[in-house]
Amino acid sequence: MNAEKRKTILLLIPIVIVLTGYVLYPSFETMLESFRQEGIFTFQNYIDFFGPKAHANLEALWNSVYISVLSVLFSALIGVPLAFIFNRYDFPGRSFFSGVAIMPIVLPSLVGVMAFMFLYGEAGLVPNMIKDLFGLEEVPFTLGGVSGILLVHAYTMYPYFYMTVSSALNNVDSSLEEAAANLGSNRLGVFWKVTFPLLTPALVAASLLVFMVSMASFSAPFLLAGGYRVLSLQIYFSKINGNLEMAATQSVILSVVSISFLLFMRWFQNRKDYRMGTKGLGAHRSEVSHPLIKWTMVTIGIIAMIILLLPHATLAILSLVPEGSWTWQTYPTAFNLENFRLLFEDPNIWDPVRNSLFMAFVACLGCFIFGMITSYALVKRKFIGKNLLDILVMIPWALPATVVGMNLILAFNQPSPFSFGKVLVGTYWILPLAYFVRFIPLVVRSTNAVLEQMDDSIEEAAQNLGAKWLYTFRRVVLPIIMPGVLSGTLLAFVQAVGEFPTSVLLYTIDNRPISIEIMNQLRMFNLGQAAAYGMIQVGLIAIVMFVSYKFFGVKSENTL
Template identity: 35%
Template sequence: MNHLQRKIIPGLGVLALLWVLVGYILYPALTTLLKSLDVGGGASGGGDVWAIGLAHYWDFFTSPTSLMVLQNTLVLGALTVVLCGVVGAGLAFLVHYFECPYRELLDKLLLLPVIMPGIIIVFAFVQLYGESGLVTKTLELVFGLGKAPYEFSGLGGILFVHVYTQYVYFYLTVSLAIRQIDFSIVESARILGASRAKVFTSVILPCVAPALIISAAVTFMTGIGSFAAPSIIGGGYKVLTTQILLSKANNYMEVAAVQVVVLTVISMGFFGVLRWYEKQRLFTGSVKGVPFQPVAIRNRALRWLAHGLKIALVLLILLPFGTIIVLSFVDSASWMVSIYPQSFSLDNFVTIFSNHRKLQPFVNSIEMSLLAAFLCLLVAVPSSWIIEKTRLRGKGLIEFLVVLPWAMPASAVAINLITANSTPNIFAFNSVLVGASVLLPLGYFIKSLPIVVEVTHISFQGLNSTLIEASKSLGASWTTTFRRVTLPIIYPGLLAGFLYAFVRSIGEYTVSAFLYNASNKPMSIAMVNAIFEYEIGLAMAYGALLIALTVCLSLLISRFSPLGKDR
C-alpha cells in the first residue's frame, strides 16, 4: 500500500489531470485546426495536398470582406491599446506618481469596472448614450437639438466601452510599477542636476516600460477578442468575433474554424510577448530600494485641474452602476412613452423571484458558475502543486496547457468545444456533448482556469516545504499533513481562486452566446432577450443582481486573494 501511495496513485492522478487538460483544452484546439483544413464544405482550391488543406485559408485571405473584417479587428485592437493606455497610465500617474488625497479610496473606485460583466456595461451605456439614452436626450433638450449630437454605435461606440472596461489593465500594472520605483535613483538623478523632464524620461519611463508592454499585450488580446460590444452596438463595423458566431449560426463550421484559428494565432503572438515581459518584470522587480515618494504638483492651477479630472472620471465610472440600479426599479411600460422614467417599484425583482421562467436564468448562472469554479479548483490545485513543488518531467506540458486558454479569445474556446464535441470522442466517453447542458459550464471552466491557476500557484509559492518534511518526520500521515499543515496555508488562495472563477462566470456572455441551450439559459442571455423584448427594467434588475453578487464576492476576494495582498 505504501508503494501504491508513493508511485502508482500519484501517477494515476497525473494521468487524470492530463486527460482533462488534453481532452478539453488541447484536443478541441487541434480539432478546430483540423476542421479549418477540411474541404468537405466545398471550398475552392488547388489539387495538391497543401492546396486542399489550405483552401479555406486561401478563400479567407483572398476575400475582400474577410480582409476588411480582419483589418477592422486589428484596428479595433490597436486603438483600444492606445486609448486605454492614455487613460489607464494617465490615471496611474495621477493617483500614484503625484500626491493624491484619498488615494486608497480612489484606487478602489477606479478598479470597479473590472468586477462588472461586459454585457451589463454595454446595456448601461446604451441606456445612457444610445439614441434614446438619458444623457443623449438631456443634451438634446438642453441645447435644443433636433437629433442626437453623436452616434453611439460602430467603432466609436465599441471603443468607448473598451476604454471603460479595459483601462484597468494599464492602471493596475503601471500603478504597481510606479510603487516599485527605487526613489534613491530618482534622488540621485536630481542631485546630479537632471531636470524633472530628464528624470521622467531617463528614470521613470524605463521603469514603467515593461508594465506598459504587458498591459498593451493583454489589452490587445482582450480588444480583438471582444464580443459583447461589437455584437450589441457594432452596427456595420464587423469584427472576427461576430463573424465567427454568424458562421456558426449558418453552419459554416469550416469557415468559423478558419476565423478562430486566425484570431487565436494573432492573440497567441501577443501572449508570447506578454509571457516574455512577465519574466523580465519578475527579474527586475526582485530588487527594492527606497520606497517611491509621490511628487507634489506645485502649480496650483495644474493641481486643481488634476483633482477635477479625477473627480470627473470617477463620476463617469460610477454613472453606469447608478444607472443599472436606478433603472432596475423602473416600470418598462410607462417609460416607453416618456424621456425619463416616471414610475419606480420593486415589480421587476418580484417578477424575477416569483416567476419560475424569469428566475431560472439566475439559478442556472449560479449553478453553472459554481460548477465551473469547482472544476477550476479541482484542476488548478494539482497543476499548481506539480508546477511549483515537483520536478516531474511533464510539468512543462501541464504549465503550457493550463495557461493556453489565456491566449484564446472566448469565442475560440466556444468553437473549439463545439468542433471537438459534435461527434463522439474518447474524452467525452464516446458521447456527443453539443446540445448538452454540461458544455456551457465547461466553457466557463476553461476560460477561468488560467487565473485560478495563477492564484493557487502564488499560494503554493508561500508553502514552505520544510514544514511538510517536518510533519512527515514526526510521523504524520499524508492526509494529516495536508489537513493540518498544507491546507491552512493555501486555503486563502484556494478560496480566492474559487471566487475569481465564480465572478468571471456568473455574467459571462461570449461563451454563453455560443454554447447555451433552452434548458440552461444563463442570466446574460436573459438580459439580452429582455432588452429585445423592451423589458428594460427587467434586464436592469438582472444586472443589479449580478452587480450585488460580484461586489460581495469581490470584497471576499480582496480579503483572501494572495494577489490582493501583494498589492
C-alpha cells in the first residue's frame, strides 16, 4: 500500500465512524423500530398506518404532500418574478428593494409564525385595525387553517426561489437570448426556449429545498391550524404519547416521501444538459425609461417593502410591551425596555439565550472540523464508494428535521458504542449532537464549491518541495478554502440558533433553547417576552448573515 492510499484511509476512518454512528445507525434504528411492536418483529405498524382505521395518518400524509406541493408553487410564483424584475430591469430604488426581498430569511420558522399571529391572527393588529377603522362588528378575516400555513410558507420560503433564480440569471449568457431574438423569436419564445431551460437547475434546487422544508414544517401547522393534521405533527404527538413504534413508522414514511421527491427532481434535472457552450457576459439590466411604468414599479416596490418588513416591525414593537400590560385590550398601550432588561438581569430568562449560543457554537465547531475533512476527502481523494459517502453526508439535510430528531431518540435512548456506553436522550448533549448532524451538509457543500475550484497543482507543488501533507494542508489548502468553510459554518450557526422541530423533540429543562422558550412564553400569554426572545434570534441571525456576506461573500443559495 503506497503512502497516498494510507493517507486516504486515515482520512476516511473518522469520517466513516461519524457518519455510521450518527447518521446511518440512527436511521437504521428508526427503521427497525418501525417493524417492532411489544418487542416482536411485525408489519403491524404499517398495517395500522395504511389500514382502514388509520384515517388520521393517511390524512396527515396527504396533507403534508398537498401543503408542500402548494408551498413550492406559491413560493415560485413570488420568488421567480421578483428575481426577473430585480435582475433584468433597472429603476429607482432597485438595489434597496432587492435587499429587502431577502429579509424573510432572517426570521426563524417559529418567530415568523409568531409575527404573523400577532399581525393577522384572531386577535391580530391588522384585522382589529380594519374592524375599528370601518366600524365592523367582527374582524373581517383571521389567519388560520390551510390558508394561514400556505401564507406563512410562501412568505418565509420564496427567498429560496428568489436567490437561486437570481444567481442563475446572472450567469445566463445574454448572447444566447439575443441570438434567438435575432432569429425572429418573440420575448415569450426566447424565455420558454432559451432562458427557462437554463434556469431549470436553479428551479429544481429551490423546489427541493422548499418541498423538504415544508414537509418538515412544524411551527405553522402547530400554531395556526391545531386541528389540521400533517405528518411532522403526528410524529410529535406519537412521541409525547409514548408510542415510539408508530412515531418511527411515521418517520420512515415521511423520509420515503421526501427522498422520493428528491430523486424525482434529480431525474427531471438530469434529462437534459443545461451547460452553456459560450463565454459571453451575463445579461445586463434594461433601464425602465417610461415614466408611468418606472414609478408604478417604484410604488409596487414600496408597498411590497412595507408588507415584507411588517412582521419584523411588529416583533420589534411588541418586544417593548411589558408583562401583564396587554391582556383584554385590543392594542398594547404600554411600552418600555423591561423585557430586554430582564434578559440581562434575570439568569433564568437569560438561560435559553446562553443555551442556544453555546449549543450552536459547539455544533458548528464540530461541523467546521468534520465538514472540512469530509469535503477534502470527497473532492481531492480517490477511493471506492465515494458516491455512497456523498449520499450519506447529504442524508441529514434530505430528511425532515422531525425525522432526524426521532432517529436520535431511538438510537440513543439506550447505551451504545457511539454514545460511549451512555444514554444521551434526556441529557444536555443530545441537542448539540442533533444540530451537528443536521447541519453537516451545509458546511460540506459550501466547502466543496471552493475545493473544486482549487488547482491540484498547488498542493502538489508544496509536497514536491518537501512539505509533509499535514503542513501542506495547514499552510496551503486551508487558507484557500477557509472562506467556503467559514461561510458554511456561519450559515449552519444561523440555522441552529433558530431550529425548532428538532429542539421540541429533544430538549430538556437544562438545555432549552430560545425557540422552546418562545413557545413557553406564548403558552403563558406573555407576548412581550416572547417577542423579545424573537428579536434576539432575529438579531443574531442578521448579524451572522451580514458577516458571512460582507467578509466571506457568501449568499444562501451557495449551499443549496
